[in-house]
Amino acid sequence: MEIDVVTSRSGHLVPKVEGYQIHSVYNPIKEAAQFVENHMNKIEGHNKFLIFGGGYAYHINALAEHLATQHEGNYSIFVIEPNNELRQYCIDHNPYSKNVHYLQNTNPTDAFTNETFVKFLIQKPVLLTHQPSFNLNKSFFESFLTYKSSRNIRDLMGTIQNDDFKTALSQYEHMTVDELAVETKQKNDFSYQGLLIQTFASIAGSREEQL
Amino acid sequence: MRNILVINFRKNGDIFNSLKLINSVEINDTNRAVSTLGYEEFRSAFRVLKTRGTNYFINRKKIETYFKNRIYSDALAINQFMEDINPVLSTKWDEVINFSNDQTGTLLTSIIKTLNPSCKITGLSLSVTGQVVYSDEWVRVLNDVTTMPMTTPINYLDCFYNALNIKSSSALDSVATVPENNQIAFKNFQALRSSIGPDYKALVGIQLMSSSVEKNIPIETINSLIQEMVNDTCYFPVLLIAPLKEEQELAEAINRSFGGSLTIVESDFIAAPSVLVNLDAVITPDTSIKHLCDLLDLPIVEFASAESPAFKMWTTNTSSLVVRTTRESGNYSNSDLTSALLNSLAYITGDIMAKDLVISNAFSTYIPIKDRSGLHYKNCSGIKNEVEDCSRTFSRYFFLLRNAQESDTRLLKEIFDNVGRPIFNKWAHSEKEKMTAAMRTLLSCIRNLASSRENPKAYKALVESIDVFMAVATWNNLASIPAVIFKSRFENLNQASPMAQLEEALFSAKKDFQLLFDSIAHCDEYFLTKSPSYLAKQGSTNELN
Incomplete structure (x- = not known):
């Protein structure tokens, strides 16, 4: 975008973007x-x-x-x-x-x-x-x-800092965390990583209640 | 130093309650350092107790906000979660006490057990196949029996003391206070005592609000209580409030109606102990302040409304008194409750004896009693519910016999003294009938189990009979006890050998029924020794000797 800077009557600089003034050209x-x-x-x-x-x-x-x-x-x-x-x-x-x-x-x-x-x-x-x-x-x-973040696990991986949790999620990149929490419980995954996911879900609570 | 972690994801009142246990764990062995894990929003409650360990917190609200709001990435919630639990998971714990036994506490306990299999667990955890593991039979009583509506045979904390095999001790010296708060509170209360003169026997705190309207002492009663105290110049009222707008406004409204003459003390959990130690007694509904008073050994009159769960979390201070009302006892007038609370106050401040404690039949009062088997509550005055008392004391006798192999005849004497033989006989007859009916359904399960081994078609009958027996768990009488315990075992059958475990659970229930019948027989035998004919016979035998 092209920006011109003009001086207002009060002597202050005012940017004009594509000819559109952003502040008063008077004061x-x-x-x-x-x-x-x-x-x-x-x-x-x-x-x-x-x-x-x-x-x-x-x-x-x-x-x-x-x-x-x-x-x-x-x-x-x-x-x-x-x-x-x-x-x-x-x-x-x-x-x-x-x-x-x-x-x-x-x-x-x-x-x-x-x-x-x-x-x-x-x-x-x-x-x-x-x-x-x-x-x-x-x-x-x-x-x-109107932004809504992606819930797909594959889109979270770059931001998750903990390696254990990353490992826990790595095989389920096509899912959401909610889906994974349910699947972990249904599959009776009570390994360390399965328990981590279930504990997280237990604290974070159900999203459906909020919708 | 043994590192012990107490997990408690409950609210303020339960946190204060757990502090007694934490203190007892440390006092019983100076080589123990107890740390705690709870939710960040209850941090100030955890700060009330000095421990040798560290307080860890999970910021649940932040995690929920990240997770439930569509603009944030779930990764932020996960990062916060891991940041909060990492210090806990990276510590080597010798022992974990799952105090809250809720879902999150049980999952976290299981993670620690997975990371360190030699860590001793007290409370609930999960097996590698997801079954709930009870660390011992007291934990089963704690989780399955004390949650039954009929009775609380063993106090919640006593279940932990028994499970940990430690004695309870006072937490008074371990309550953390701020020296500056102590000095200010002491100075102000000394000035108050000097200004009100010697006629007042006691400074009495009145807790205005609890967490729910249904549990509160009605406002009219609070006004009447204050009016009576002002007229009588015996007890000086001090209104206790938290720094919350709603409580401030209520206190101001009450104060206005007394011409602005009342003393209002506002304090948070950090300052509250400094305030409370300067009072002689407190009148309170079921609040976290009640538990804080217990920590400070400060006598209270607890108003247990019909909405408060009876016996479960009442005051544990033996110098206190509980004024209870139930739905069955019907409506009560403002003057009835005022009189009940004032009379109870006179009792706990030593102005009247228990025998002189007369209250309306809309209420009953209970005194906490501590003996070698722990804490229980004795009906002291007001309306008597003999059947409930009988059931409560008898089931206590049963569990001490079942879990500690201790036949506590003092409890039989209590039934004899408080309930009497005719009522006991009627109650026992009715209970035996129900137990017999329940036992029939149990025996049907055992028969069907045997048949199903030879004939797989009998499985259907087995499943149906188990359903029938498990329905006994909702009967809300003695027969429910074995059924409730069976149900918890059945719901956690290990997939590796379910039939063998089912058989064990069924026979264990049968054994529990037998012990219940035996316990009733013990009562009968004890009562027999108190009967006039037996005593006369004993007397004549003694004469002959």
């Missing part, structure tokens, strides 16, 4: 403050945020500034910006780098197996959308929102 700082104000009902009382769209990070810095006054250093923001150039700009100009992180993975499968990102996600952050960025990359963000 992006004022617009960023408005972004925080507009989302205040979602922001108050929370200290973890996932933001779709980085742009040149005016809205992110405004949010970080607000959170710093509310929670001191105890807050974190993860930003997903699919455009490499914009993301790099944000990383290079990040005054809140201790608390604001930019996800490097632009592929949902990689993102949802990124340990740091996942540990952040299970803390149930508040999702805020930077609308101009979202509109520009609608299909990308929608793929994040």
Whole structure:
């Protein structure tokens, strides 16, 4: 994507992607403050945020500034910006780098197996959308929102760290973990590896209840 | 140092309960270091006891989140699972006590046994072919008999003490507290005692909530209790709450109705021991705080609602008292319950004697008694259920005879004193009739087993007769005991030699029936020695001598 950078009337740089401006060409700082104000009902009382769209990070810095006054250093923001150039700009100009992180993975499968990102996600952050960025990359963000991980064992093997468990799964790559847990029980596999699978299934619980 | 792992995947109350066992295991042998394995969400409960070992945790909620949410890869759940259990699996355990005996605990125990076959197991595990292995007969009582609705002949913890062949000991000195919390609590309670003056005999904690509404002491009763205490100026009420919004709001609402004059103490599990040791007694429903009081040897009045399983997890402190109500005892008024709780409080604080403990017939009170065979509960006042008492005490006698070869005549005396001969005779007659009927179905199984050896067509009759006998397990009387034990054996027949094991299980059930009949005969003989004619005869013989 072609990016032009223009200077706003307030003197701040504003990227234009394929001719589409991501921030206000009048005053992006004022617009960023408005972004925080507009989302205040979602922001108050929370200290973890996932933001779709980085742009040149005016809205992110405004949010970080607000959170710093509310929670001191105890807050974190993860930003997903699919455009490499914009993301790099944000990383290079990040005054809140201790608390604001930019996800490097632009592929949902990689993102949802990124340990740091996942540990952040299970803390149930508040999702805020930077609308101009979202509109520009609608299909990308929608793929994040509707992403479903593969349940086939063959797709898990690269991420599983434990060798014993990998060995236990290696002959069953065509199955899911649920199917394997049932099969292990039915086949009366009470070997070390069979017991490992059954114990895991016993703790992880039944997925069907959730569906 | 022997490394012992106690696996407990149950909730807070059961964790506190297990701490008594853990402490007893360590105290009985200074060369033992007990570690624990439980779920991360109950970490604070495990922290209450000081042990020589380590506390390990499985973050079940995290594993479930990864596994059940479609955006995450199952690999993340597996990685978390292995990260949590690896420290446990890489330790060489001399002994594993499967305290929870649930599915996960049993599977993990089996993994450890597979990795280290010389590791001693107490509790349930699985054989290489998947059959449930009971480490001994006490574990069978624990898992199959104490879960029957009719009775709890042997206390849950006593089954473990017996299985491990150790004595129970107080855990008071092993409860972990934070020195700063102790100092603050002591200072505040000293100030409270000074401010309320000498008229108050005792500071009494009132636990406001339990884990379920059905088990709670009704709010009206709590209000009446507090009002009575305020009027009487004998017991000073202290409202006990956890740092939860629901409990805070309830305590505030009660406090408002007393003009904001009440003392409310909020504490988590880490701070709770520091608070509780400053109280003289606690009135509580079936909660984890109840078990914590037991660990601290603090006397309590436990309200056992109809929803609480009777006898199974009641207070174990012999200075405490249980106020029980049942569905059969019908509705009770607020004043009845208030009076029952206050009278019971007067008993446990030493203000009245047991004989003066008068309560409404909607309730019965029970005192925990500890003797050389463990803990049991004696009906003290209120409504009496002679048949239940008889069945409970008799089945205790039976299991001590069956598993420990101990004929405890004190239990026969208890039946004689509490139930009396006429009621016992009627009960025994009815039970013998049912046992005879059940025995017939068992003998039919044994006959069919013999026939099936010669004629494979008789298998159908064998299977049918086994079904009939196993249905006895649901009868909820003495005859159910051999049937329940048979059922657990039958469901775990080894595929290698099922018929031989079936025969063994059937003959073992027959032996159990015989022992039940013998035990009733022991009662009869004991009662005979107490009969006036026998005593008169003994007297005349003595005179002649």
